[in-house]
Amino acid sequence: MPSGLHHVTAITARVQANVDFYAGFLGLQLVKQTAGFADGEQLHLFYGDAQGCPGSLISFLVWEAGARGRSGHGQVFEIALAVPPASIGEWLARALQAQIPVEGPMREFGEPVLRLRDPDGIIVKLVGADLPATAPLPDPIAPTRLRAVTLLSDKRDASAGFLAQFGYRAGPSEGAVQRMVSDRDVIDLRDGSGFVPAIPGTGMIDHVAFRARDADAVRAMRRGLGTVQGLTEVHDRRYFLSLYVRDPAGHLIEYATDGPGFAVDEPADALGQSLLIPPHDAARAQDLRVMLPQFARPGAERIPMRDLPFIHRFHTPDDPDGSVIVLLHGTGGSEADLMPLAHRIAPRATLLGVRGRSNEEGINRWFRRFDAVTYDQADIRSEAAAFKGFMESAVQSYGLEAGRISYLGYSNGANLLGAVMLLHPGLVQRAILLRGIAVLEDPPEPDLAGTGVLLLSGAHDPFARMAPPLEAALRDAGASLDAQTLPAGHDLGAADLDVTKAWLNQKMAP
Numbered sequence: 001m002p003s004g005l006h007h008v009t010a011i012t013a014r015v016q017a018n019v020d021f022y023a024g025f026l027g028l029q030l031v032k033q034t035a036g037f038a039d040g041e042q043l044h045l046f047y048g049d050a051q052g053c054p055g056s057l058i059s060f061l062v063w064e065a066g067a068r069g070r071s072g073h074g075q076v077f078e079i080a081l082a083v084p085p086a087s088i089g090e091w092l093a094r095a096l097q098a099q100i101p102v103e104g105p106m107r108e109f110g111e112p113v114l115r116l117r118d119p120d121g122i123i124v125k126l127v128g129a130d131l132p133a134t135a136p137l138p139d140p141i142a143p144t145r146l147r148a149v150t151l152l153s154d155k156r157d158a159s160a161g162f163l164a165q166f167g168y169r170a171g172p173s174e175g176a177v178q179r180m181v182s183d184r185d186v187i188d189l190r191d192g193s194g195f196v197p198a199i200p201g202t203g204m205i206d207h208v209a210f211r212a213r214d215a216d217a218v219r220a221m222r223r224g225l226g227t228v229q230g231l232t233e234v235h236d237r238r239y240f241l242s243l244y245v246r247d248p249a250g251h252l253i254e255y256a257t258d259g260p261g262f263a264v265d266e267p268a269d270a271l272g273q274s275l276l277i278p279p280h281d282a283a284r285a286q287d288l289r290v291m292l293p294q295f296a297r298p299g300a301e302r303i304p305m306r307d308l309p310f311i312h313r314f315h316t317p318d319d320p321d322g323s324v325i326v327l328l329h330g331t332g333g334s335e336a337d338l339m340p341l342a343h344r345i346a347p348r349a350t351l352l353g354v355r356g357r358s359n360e361e362g363i364n365r366w367f368r369r370f371d372a373v374t375y376d377q378a379d380i381r382s383e384a385a386a387f388k389g390f391m392e393s394a395v396q397s398y399g400l401e402a403g404r405i406s407y408l409g410y411s412n413g414a415n416l417l418g419a420v421m422l423l424h425p426g427l428v429q430r431a432i433l434l435r436g437i438a439v440l441e442d443p444p445e446p447d448l449a450g451t452g453v454l455l456l457s458g459a460h461d462p463f464a465r466m467a468p469p470l471e472a473a474l475r476d477a478g479a480s481l482d483a484q485t486l487p488a489g490h491d492l493g494a495a496d497l498d499v500t501k502a503w504l505n506q507k508m509a510p
Contacts, residue, residue, distance in 0.1 A: 019045070069201025160189055168182050275292065336353055352400075387420055423444060
């Protein structure tokens with residue numbers, strides 16, 4: 001019967017830095033990249049040994065530029081990977097050369113240990129332990145498998161008793177740490193009394209998974225756990241079946257089968273090469289492939305992302321034609337929301353999604369408002385100026401061709417885009433405003449000659465009554481305006497796609 005660790009799952013805010021650290025610096029194999037099973041708009045990466053064997057796996061949910069979590073009790077606190085004992089000195093040299101934060105070497109429970117921090121600040125320990133890999137990696141000193149995880153528990157004895165159900169027994173103690181031992185690895189329970197509770201977020205380990213022989217073992221575990229807190233139904237994650245539960249201290253624990261494994265939908269010699277979509281999301285596979293963040297493998301050509309005033313993301317198609325569409329989401333949206341629509345409009349365009357900086361009760365917006373139809377005029381002008389500066393820097397930093405850039409905004413994003421054109425003429429040459437309205441109370445009278453604008457309103461949109469003042473301001477400024485009212489509400493539909501595609505094709509025609 002298998003025992004011990006199956007995988008550890010954490011949350012990253014920077015997918016490229018994450019890939020560079022785990023696949024690049026540590027040399028783990030990226031064995032699977034998939035849209036999330038619980039949330040298809042969330043990229044999920046798995047790293048491990050050469051075949052992604054249970055017991056070697058670290059996975060990451062990608063919350064690009066997401067909010068950081070808070071360390072505290074109820075948290076999986078550290079990940080430990082086994083490396084050949086004689087390699088600790090070489091790993092120290094590699095970390096120093098790569099300018100990776102490192103502590104040690106030190107000894108814990110008689111083993112040499114280096115403590116590293118990954119780009120999100122997660123503690124990754126390299127432990128000198130003679131634990132051979134099931135499927136060795138090319139680098140002779142690469143990590144071989146998971147050695148341990150550390151749980152920060154304010155109910156250490158209760159956590160220890162709970163872990164016994166997964167094949168762990170009490171081992172030695174050292175300071176504030178009680179070691180729990182299985183036939184393959186260990187769990188270190190660190191006393192978390194006096195700590196604040198952990199809060200989920202980026203830079204946090206979400207859960208630890210233990211190995212189950214098969215589906216019958218998972219179902220038997222579920223029956224045995226009874227009504228314990230957080231117990232879920234059995235989930236089919238395609239690569240394994242699993243359930244989730246929380247221990248008495250609140251740690252999220254998964255119990256996962258060894259099979260069928262990662263080769264069920266990819267050749268064993270090509271694991272992790274393609275972005276895969278779970279079967280239940282097959283109908284929107286094309287949209288998810290556009291929305292999920294892209295990354296380059298270590299050593300491959302990539303776009304170095306710049307630290308600019310707005311969070312942003314590129315989607316580069318397989319055969320880009322040099323055109324760019326800048327996307328401004330609606331209220332509550334994100335930089336990826338409009339990418340599927342834009343990709344359908346212009347399949348060969350590079351997409352630059354931008355996230356608004358205003359935040360209203362946790363909802364992304366482009367500027368502050370006092371109520372649904374009263375807007376903070378100073379904030380609109382300030383954010384419009386900041387957006388202008390962002391675009392000027394983006395053009396220079398990323399080598400974009402200004403004359404081939406089009407802008408597409410929806411709802412709140414269209415509102416800011418309309419204000420940007422009126423306040424900063426010359427920045428935008430082509431703009432698509434979907435459900436845009438006038439938000440400037442005292443708009444200027446710029447010269448927008450040569451600027452093409454498509455404004456699509458919805459006949460049943462309750463905000464459509466505020467579109468005519470925007471139409472008038474743009475026409476009076478000399479913009480070439482195509483304003484249409486579609487048989488729609490505030491939401492977007494097929495008509496928006498058809499009209500927008502035809503308009504942009506005409507504007508971009510040589």
